[in-house]
Amino acid sequence: MGRERRALLQVGLLALLLGAALGLVMLTEAMIAGACGQRPTAAHPFAAFQLLLSGSTAGYAPIDGCEFPVAPIRWLALGGLVVLIAGGTAAMIAYTRWQQSDAAFIADLKRRPGFASAREVRKYLSANAVLSNAKVLRPTLDRKPTPADVGWPLGESRGVDVYISIEDSVVLEAPPRGGKGFRVLISAILDWSGPLITTSTTNDNLTASYRSRQQRGTVHVFDPQGVSGLDRTLRYDPIRGCADPLVASQRGRAIINGTALGSSTTNGEWAESAATILTTLLHAAAVGNKTVAELHSWGSSPGLARGAVDILRMDGAPGWGDSLEAVLDGDPRQLGAQWFGVQGAVAPLAIPRIRENLTPRPEDEPFDPATFLSGENTLYLLGSSSGAGAMGGFLSAMLDDIVEVARKIALASPGSRLPLPLGLILDEIANMFRWEALPRVMADGGGRGICTLVSLQALSQAETSWSAAEATTIWSAATARILLGGAGDASHLRDIEALLGTRERRREQRSWNTEKIGHSVSEQHEKIALMTIDEIRRMPTGLGLLTYRNRRPALLELDGWIDRKDADTITAGKKQLESEQQTFFASRQ
Known part of the structure; x- marks a missing residue:
């Protein structure tokens, strides 16, 4: 846990304790006021805690004709403390679990200096970035270009839609069942604006994109081994043209x-x-x-x-x-x-x-x-x-x-x-x-x-x-x-x-002195892998x-x-x- 996060947690815990103490004081005096018709006068700042802990009302000035509801106050305060402790424990467990979750891991990565900022993503990887080279990439285009004419959408980064230019070569690396088809390839096939050739050993990509690609142009399936499950597929003659x-x-x-x-x-x-x-x-x-x-x-x-x-x-x-x-x-x-x-x-x-x-x-x-x-x-x-x-x-x-x-x-x-x-x-x-x-x-x-x-x-x-x-x-x-x-x-x-x-990490180092009571704190800056x-x-x-x-x-x-x-x-x-x-x-x- 970093120093900033630890300090934030300490402040939050202190605020919670102060809030609980203030709440108990207000609860005690509100119940007395409700029972006696007037707000009690405390002889010292800890009168409410004296009542809650010992049941003694000596910390408050007596009110004529009214007996303080000590037992209900103490029971209600105890119930409130139980709820507060249970809530705090549940919150701590939830926070501990969150720290081990994918969401916490992603949040930590996004905070790290070294990844592209939103400004960089907009400048180099956005729709406007690929459109800036439209005249070079599509010199024969006779209309106003769209992002789909010069690139294809990949995903989102820092809240900005990411586009890859049509002049880029791309390598996608993912293990089997890693989601490369579901999250990248099928959308890439669907979004490509122009003639497209795609290969596969299965028909997963074909099944998801075939009908949509038919709306763009003619679709050919070369499937000599019968993988596609289609009745009529393309017939290719490897001899054609070989007279040259x-x-x-x-x-x-x-x-x-x-x-x-x-x-x-x-x-x-x-x-x-x-x-x-x-x-x-x-x-x-x-x-x-x-x-x-x-x-x-x-x-x-x-x-x-x-x-x-x-x-x-x-x-x-x-x-x-x-x-x-x-x-x-x-x-x-x-x-x-x-x-x-x-x-x-x-x-x-x-x-x-x-x-x-x-x-x-x-x-x-x-x-x-x-x-x-x-x-x-x-x-x-x-x-x-x-x-x-x-x-x-x-x-x-x-x-x-x-x-x-x-x-x-x-x-x-x-x-x-x-x-x-x-x-x-x-x-x-x-x-x-x-x-x-x-x-x-x-x-x-x-x-x-x-x-x-x-x-x-x-x-x-x-x-x-x-x-x-x-x-x-x-x-x-x-x-x-x-x-x-x-x-x-x-x-x-x-x-x-x-x-x-790499990225820079700031780390505190504490050293204790056995001859003198106390310790010293030094701060170190080190470069570690992003x-x-x-x-x-x-x-x-x-x-x-x-x-x-x-x-x-x-x-x-x-x-x-x-x-x-x-x-x-x-x-x-x-x-x-x-x-x-x-x-x-x-x-x-």
Whole structure:
């Protein structure tokens, strides 16, 4: 307990005792006046206490014809004291419990010097702050901008609504069931103004936001593993566009890097070989008008890939057929190692449902990234990186395709920015696939109108999918970092503790002198961590910690999406979609 709080408690206790004593005196004399018709005259200041303690009325001058009601006064005073003591005890217990509560913890944090003040929040993180850069962020906007045009609301700090600019890259770190979807991601999906791509291994975010995003534009769901519970989902052709050797090269690399081999830090050489082979197979399938069925056949066995050589020699890029044949005629032991990654990448195509989702029907309109980026459209990428049907490679390729098209559109637009900013809300991406371009997009995407929000359970999760250096790049490239309570990695929390900085604490030190009666008091000033590792870990639900650029950290109050003004509309859409999902899954069973 600090010196100020201790002094305040002592003053309060003294005031309570004085008030109780004064109340007893007033009670005693009021009852005497009521019984005798006049106020008694006290012989000394302690006459009332003499009556209450001993029952003696000698402290008051007698009143003719009236006997003081001593017994009722003493009983009523005793009852009052019992009530006062009971009330004081209850108040002390309640205060002690409050001191151990989340509310007291939050109140203590808010009092600490070192966190962003209300003035700082208004200056750097408010709606007006993001609007101040509207001309730069949205150079083609032909109307008066709103905060939603140049940012998205995150929560509240010091009574001010906090906004993150669309040029910021964001990392959200929270443990499983830590509330990141309920308090941050779903609202971010709902509020994004522009084309949006969001990933997830479950359909929680989809269920809560699907109907609302339909009010903004076209909604696509790419769900080859059947997670969404929707009857009709997007069909994506990974071969489309690969007649262009550059597109084939980018897509082949993205597919391999999105698999387990691509995420391995010790098999980089074999991943490169697999990407080269898959690139030639994609190019051959495109120029030969083949489907993913043929792609699967070629990739599953080097012997079956001979057909791709003939196509490449006839219609493919010069020399590509000879290059593939050289690989096929090479050392069989080397060939097996080179082909291992290709086999893993095309393995999901053996599952009929997945193969169907990668084979558009004649009546299906091809998915065009440029058309998607031209409106407030939404793409949900759902899948898992585990099991025989792991779709990480193809999900990575699709995401990579759209971002590359977005970059080209941005370079051809005023200010080298997308006319409509592209949002990438990547929930559980580390559990889905390794998107090789993520560190680069985090670092420079904001300057092109590509805002990335990556959700992680821990930084070590990113180190598993990417390398330790790439995970550090992702963390460092984020201009806004949001941390929720419950993290368990002590070394990472220690880094965050250092990142938050220090505060000054004033401490009294008392020393006693045995030779002379008395003591001396000295005051010391010391620097301590703004928040300790334990305090960061035990931040309560609804509280978040934001570090933004080179500003002081801010405490965030994060409400769930059910507290939004449009919560009733969201809930109605959620219930409707859940009913459809239940019907779908029941029919599948």
